[in-house]
Amino acid sequence: MTSPESASLSHFTRARHARGDLQQALHNELVLKHRELADSVAGSYAGHGRDRGDLRQVAYIGLIKAVKRFDPAVGCHFPAFAVPTIHGEIKRYLRDQSWMVRPPREVQDLRTSIAKVYPLLTQHLVREPSLAELALELGCDEKTVSEALNCQSSLQPDSLDAPFEGGYVADVYGHIDTRLERAENLAMLALAIRKLTDRDKDLLFRRYFHEEPQQVIADRLGMTQMQVSRRLARILVTLQQEILGPPESSAPLSAEAASA
Structure with a gap:
């Protein structure tokens, strides 16, 4: 009378020498016959934060690989060959796929x-x-x-919308990074300044970087204090429009301001 182990080895031998659809059918039959191995190994990794269904599917992939690779001529005990293969497949999955933030x-x-x-x-x-x-x-x-x-x-970080002390996690830990916004604004301002004339750049530099009073600038450049004030205002409007775009309805500059 043929033992179950001998029958299983005979099945593996047939599958190893078969080809095409017959080999696939024999492999499927062997996987179904030994699926409890995959279920058992997957259960040993179950825990908080790990989906049992996902673990079982990965374990089945390991079992399929073991069935295809097993050579009864080399080793006669399939479970001894399959279990390490299934463990390896699950470990690779946990290492590479299941971490939202991957630790060492x-x-x-x-x-x-x-x-x-x-x-x-x-x-x-x-x-x-x-x-x-x-x-x-x-x-x-x-x-x-x-x-x-x-x-x-x-594995499963807390949602920013999760309740926390009467509010939400985002209310406690979330904030706007003003440094990024400031860096973006400075980059846009630098591009806009490059389009000014050299005279306007010099005026802007003296007033807002050296913080020279308008009267000192006027005396240095041979202008009146009122002319400096109007020209600075026009420069600022130009920069604003360059960065934000022209307003939908903007009044044209007065003739006096335009000729300043």
Whole structure:
């Protein structure tokens, strides 16, 4: 009488030598037959912030790869070959895809180890293990273990719309970066100034960079204080229009201001 293990090996042998649709059908049958392996491995990674359905799908991908690669002539125990393959597929998924904010590789691996050790320690101690006990079991310092535990928020960061102390997270931590706005305004102003005449640039520089009084500028340039004031006003209007665009309804400058 043929044993289940012998029958399974015979199935793998047939699949390995088959081609085309027949090989695909045999592979599908083997995957369905051993899917409990994938379910078991996926369950060992389940925890807060990890979707069980996603883990199971990734585990099935690992199982499919194991079925296609397994050679019964090299090894006769498929589960011993498949389980490490499924573990590797899930670890790659958790490392590369599931982090919204990706921590260092060693922290990710340590968090996975904690997820496996934590329930075993809890069962052994009949209580939740302390940070020191986790560190001792894993052979790491407490600071590293604490960092791995705290990186949980990198999987599913809190929404800015989440309620927080009578308001929302965005109300507490969100703010407008005025430095970026100021840098953008300065860049636009620099472009607008480049379009001024050399005389207007010199006037603007003396008044607003050297902060010279209008009368001092007038005496230096052979102008009246009123002429300096009007010319500065016209320069500022020109810059404003260059940056913001002309207003929908703007009154033309007076003849006196235009000739200043």
